[in-house]
Amino acid sequence: MTQELERKDKQEVEGQEQISPGRYFVPAVDIWEDEDGLLLRLDMPGVDPEHVAVELNDDALSLEGQVTLADYEGLSPAYTEYNVGHFQRRFTVPNSGRFDRDQVHARLTNGVLEVTLPRSEAAKPRRIAVASA
């Protein structure tokens, strides 16, 4: 039994002004953590792999995707349920030294941005043997 998808309205980025005008939207995110590290998945429909920017500066992780406007050339809107704009989201990664920043990896598939922050070797959990007396 699968659950039915609901339509959620796209949310605009608020609280920080952009240099350039136009609307930015907040992509929905899943953040998963396991012993290997952090895995983020963000819905960015209409963004191709060439127009994504992922940056980790200290504890600030910033993710941005630009939609391709060429797809709208020659089209005149007749009926609209959603607006189109670039995507942007920022996270604070507390204690980001736990992750190996040289190994941060991003890839975009079918409009979903997947970012992995692998745990640095030093921060990986290890089993501590308990010596019996």
Place this chain on the structure above:
Amino acid sequence: MTLRSTNPFENLLRLQRDLERSVGSPILGLGGPTAVFPPINVFNDRDGVVIRAEVPGFAADQIEISAENQSLVLKGERPADTHSKSGSYHRRERQHGSFARSLALPHGLDVVKASAECRDGLLTIRIPKSEATKPKQIPVSAAA
């Protein structure tokens, strides 16, 4: 719309404004915004109608489109992500599951010639006008 300007910001602004203007114009049997997935935009172009839907995470083979009696049915399923290791979600906002949505097509479209493409999580369906509704030149012959 024609995107003639070389300034990409201007183009984005114009597109956003144009889309804002046509919110809820009732066509295709769509009576204004509803909560049905996926969100759809409908455009006109020279050849006919272009329907676009945001379906992030869907591969082309996870979407099924059928046309029958002037209506178009879109179906799809996005399975939940699986993880091989044990861990936990800090945030879980993305949805998974299935959808089915049907649209009533206006007359004058040639559904048989419809084509669809799914790229970067964006589904685009193009339905051309039927030959009968295209403007035609009628030759006038001189009376013999």
